[in-house]
Amino acid sequence: MAKLNMVQALNLALRQEMEKDDSVIVLGEDVGVDGGVFRVTDGLIDRFGERRVVDTPLAESGIAGMSIGMAIYGLKPVAEIQFSGFAYHCFHQIESHAARLRLRTQGAVTVPMVLRAPYGGGVRALEHHSESREAYWAHMPGVKMVIPSGPRNARALLVSAIRDPDPVIFYEAKALYRAFREEVPDEEETLAIGESRIVREGTDLTMIAYGAMIRPVLEAADELEKKKGVQTEVIDLLTVSPLDDRLFTESVKKTGRAVIVHEAPRSFGSGAEIVSRLVEKSFYHLEAPIARVTGFDMVIPLFAREKAYIPSAGRIFRAAVQALETEP
């Protein structure tokens, strides 16, 4: 057991899966000699060589399309797209083929690949380096959209993603890469894809979030307890799609109040789907309108203004207070 940050934890997952299974291949721009621009693949080329840690030409559609072919042949490609803002080039390959080959061939051809990409703001980056567009992938039947919220679950989810029989888009919050450390066991650990988790138990209010938003959500929950004596239940989705609605719909049946938090733009975002599920399954238990604390409906501004864009613990706290003060 060692205390690792998320970069190190992801590296551990890749290293161990590559040790275990020679069909696991890491590919992408600068993943080899350079170890990835965020160093997630650091040292892998020294351990596994150029045959398994493949620096590619600068072409994201090529990376995605080639990964599809590799997966069809029986390998397990783990492709890195340097920033999720450049993953739009992959969209066509993933939508047109990775997501559909299973259905197209009634299961005869499958595409077990992972597409990793850093997402989200908060690291003072250039344009195209800070956005959260998980909803695009979540809207795509046939792919899974996974977003861990810390080192330990990042490691376990990446292992599960590599072993998953379906294509997985794996978004890693840049803001979390080196934000904190957690105990990550050396021995194998997996987490089921498609299952959310309760990360804080409570009876008065439910908060639903994922990825980088879990930290400000927990901070707000602590404040609510301290200042208002409110017990907040926090649900970490971990997988955005296929969406697991069991925990949060049950939780809201208990608390009657819900706040959904994501960094992505609000309209047609994942929060909209969560609201729909709550309306469908927990409507008669609701005691206040469901609140969404999200990015605004615009491209995330350049970093001089990004702090004002990204939901903060304070903003979440105030949305929660409003939800709590509404009388049915």
Added chain:
Amino acid sequence: MPREIFEIPDRVETLSILSADGSLDEELAPAIDDDLLIKLYRFMLLGRRFDERLLNLQRQGRIGTFPPVSGQEASQVGPVSVLEEEDWMVPSFREAVAEMWRGRSMESIIISASGFSEGASEAGGGYNLPVSVPVGSQMLHAVGIGWAMKYREKKNVVMTFFGDGATSEGDFHEAMNFAAVYRAPVVFVCQNNQWAISIPRSKQTRSKSIAQKAVAYGMPGIQVDGNDILAMVAASREAVDRARVGEGPTLIEAVTYRMSVHTTADDPKRYRKDDEVESWRTKDPLTRFAGYLTEKGLLDEEKIQAVESEIKESIQAAVDRAEEKMKSMGDPMDMFDHTYEERPAYLEEQREFLARELKEEGNHG
């Protein structure tokens, strides 16, 4: 640095062996045994007759839209004829006859054209991918497969088909580039059939040839008379051999012509002239090859008739089998089966919803 001509290691060649007028370049002719010659002819004829029958079925409303292969039989059959079973084929969407050579049944093509995904489940798997509809998107899959073959130290190759229109797509560029960088065992077969629906080859690229595009990526390119089955076999054999011994990819441009519609939803009279079509009719790959085989003493009128009727019967049998099979297909509930390996809870709910709805409709419909 003085101004000089840049030395480029890769060459662009042209190849024609059996011309439209029937003259043969004996020196270039590939060694092909008699049985294989007859098999090549049979498949080319099958491609033509199957097309005609599908067109007929489509006009009767018995199948949906399909893309005919007529005119392109040699440019498809030639390349696949040099593949071994465990080599892979990654088609575009107009390679029915190549697919059949590779073992796809006629009925599965009919079943696909009738809107049943059961048709593709047979085409996919094994060493062949199912058809890929978005133009140019499949070549990258061939590169991934080729990369994986090399990684697994297999002596196999992968052949991918696409058209002249596909060479304008970014994915064509990325696939050619990746294949060359990794020296992947990929044979790129461009069926330049002169038309991408209504856009002629001249509006697709300013390049003198498509074959020359290979040079930019660092691989050889060859422009072949795509209506000359002997030239297609020779060029493909060379490319496949190179790939198999680790010398990397090749681009083959098969210069051919789409004699028929783009798909059955298309009317080519809107954009091309009849005399252009007629001029290509004189270059028909089938008549040319039949003439060659007759000259060689392998075919005569009687033998041609025998092949014709055998093909007619096998097509009829396939149509019958397809129609019989389709009677038990089409349970709408099946659509929920293959989005993921395991069905998520919400999809199960949607499945149960549809089951109830269908029952209601059954009760009230």
